[in-house]
Amino acid sequence: MTRLATLTQALLDAAKAAGAEQADAMALSGVSQSIDIRAGALEQAERSEATEIGLRVLMGGRQACVSASDTSTATLARLAERAVAMAREAPADPYAGLASPEQIATSWDLAALELVEDAPEPSAADLEAMAREAEAAAMEAAGITQVEASAGYGRREVHMAASNGFSGGYARNSHSVSAVAFTGTGTGMERDYAGEGRIFAADMPAAAGIGALAAERALARAGAVQPKTGTYPVLFDERVASSLIGHLSSAINGAAIARGQSWLLDALGQQVLPAGLSLVEDPLRPRISGSRPFDGEGLPSARRMVVENGILLGWTLDLATGRKLGMASTGNAARGTSAPPTPSSSNIDLTQGQRSRADLIRDMGTGLLITSMIGSTINPNTGDYSRGASGFWVENGEIKYPVNECTIAGNLREMLLRIIPANDARAHLSTRVPSLLIDGMTLAGA
Template sequence: MTPLSTPSLSDLSHALLEAARRAGAETADALAVQGTAVSIEIRKGALETAERSEGVEIGLRVLIGRRQACVSASDTSTATITALAERAVAMAREAPEDPNAGLADASQLATAWDLAALDLADPAGEPGAAVLEASAREVEAAALGSAGITQVEASAAYSQRSLHMAATNGFSGGYGRTSTSLSAVAFTGSGTDMQRDYAGEGRIYALDMPSPLEIGRLAAERTLQRVGSVKPKTGTFAVVYDERVAASLVGHLLSAINGSSIARGSSWARDLLGKQVLPAGMSLIEDPHRSRIGSSRPFDGEGLATRRREIVADGVLTGWVLDLATGRKLGMPSTANAMRGTSAPPSPSTTNIDLTQGSVGRDDLLKQMGTGLLVTSMIGSTINPTTGDYSRGASGFWVENGQLAYPVHECTIAGNLKDMLLRIVPANDARAHLSTRVPSILIDGMTLAGA
């Protein structure tokens, strides 16, 4: 699939481990990553950017007792690997002790997985710059075909990434993934009357992508709908978060239950384990094994087998998002949520997320709302991580009698995440191909600051 195949990455990761042992490390893990990326940007009808990058990165974490150090490099020569290991060991000897640092026990490690079932890599391979440029120009032409659109910025990209991880506890495994994407930002008007919006899609398989025509037309349609935007009313109103932005609400909850925040005691969700955080009947499910989805993976950044789990079940928070270190600090097992790069130790993060969908569409939520704000884009964020106080800039459409009345911009939505999440009413319009599938969401009683 790649110029540098996974077996070669395996050789590199094991060479790093051998060098670490020779340098005096007690335990170690190593990561070798190979990547290729091609991107094209079209602006005002001209080729603005054409970039291609490829390379290999290696990373090594060594431990001496409970002292650890991480080093990385982009040179894979034997001399560099030897020097990298010696530097890492020297750094670890000087590092402060971390009682929670350490590799997984052999009994915790993933031992088998089905990469074919995950289907993370498009066998078609790299499309080439000319193909990507043609797609970007199709997107641009489709957007400019709508009367009133004055300018378009279109982009197309392809990337491929393979990795192999190995550790002295016996773990060794790797996989690769691909991504193809197309997007457009369309503009109309000028000066203070200028409006813009975007549309974009990405898939693992190029054949799964919607057509450039669809993407360009949608960017234009969204932009033209913004013409004549005004500030909305100030007061307390219901808000519908469009599916395009609703995932941000779930993102705030996932950040709050991340093991790093919980271990520091700095999260507004620190006392909510086993308590209601969403309405009854709603669940938040993580499933790292969805086929052809960009965040799927067979094992985590510490070699533990990933699995499907209900983070929230029937509205009740069932657990934190943990790697080994945060789990040890909290006296809990890892939830196999470790993520890592080549230059830093693992840290917890989620993969594919699903929020329970409702039984009606977004238009039905608007009718249920009656009067209020439909949010289609958000700018800036002020979230107090300790209290959950929430304030975000937004734009979208004012809704009267359940119907879109006029476009609005330059407003602020405020509330408290603890209370907001308990009041969410979901639609059924989450897009199936997304890693985080969250439908449009209605929340009543939000504070709006506009005109």
């Protein structure tokens, strides 16, 4: 991390020398490696290592961002000069600016977050062995015609510094294995997948189990047909249920609120989820990919209640959107090297229910269990919702047959007020949302 800290300080020094009034800098360094197996053959082996730097300068309410992958002293000076020249010509933004010194994070416990493991990087041979293990397990299932399997590893380090005195950095690594299995041929071909990712290799499930699950899911989709058109209960499987909460998160994002383009624009302090359900953001959960000690503007990370007992408590804000709305930042700034911060949430938890997914299937009677979705038409101002879906038809509380090529429609504000959660959210995910049942949605099929 020392090298990245040195780079960010050098960028700040160059910005000051070029005449910047305020500045913040970011330096990223990462390595990633992936192996892809297809039809029994090594299809692709990739490895990349890169360092990237970014600088934002502020001049009297005007800002500009520049980035580069060259870290030479001459490049740093040119970047700073270019950024200052750009900022002088940029439109004025009265809300742009760094955090005040009393707002910034001054201490954090990286060890408690467990974002990196003390272990050597897996070799390409290790990754290939895992990918082949997943592929072999999927191909063992009768009826599977082809498998695409992948294994990957990544490690990324980031350091940020600003002229307000903030300086801090952290690293994270990741392991992943996935498989896509195919069954049938031609227009009767079906596919499904399984995948897992963890920070610690020891937490990863066996690659063979991932491959076997992909095959099981693909075979269950064989012979899919269009479901009936009508209004039916719809159960969003845990694999896709988080998308509903994602639409809620987007609607309460400070950028959307500040633009006046959100179907929840007037919902602060109102009920947006059923009574008894809450939505919590906690970026300090250990061993979770979305965790971080501070946000993209150097503000400390903290647990916050977004929705409590169904009532929306606040927007998701960075400094600029907070200033525009007359509110304090919620510590949710995210940024890259080439653009200013924007609000973004991480590590979202929805209250789990008391019943299992199987219980909800039993209780829904006749309707649709959705396991995958494609495309989307979401009206950002009204919340009108339409998406392509596939999954399984349920009759009398039992799964009967696979279905595809259908569309579900409704209004998000009304849909979210009627969700019934199961208790099957996976603990290791950054966004933990269980399967969700909605008692009635418009279904367009055959």
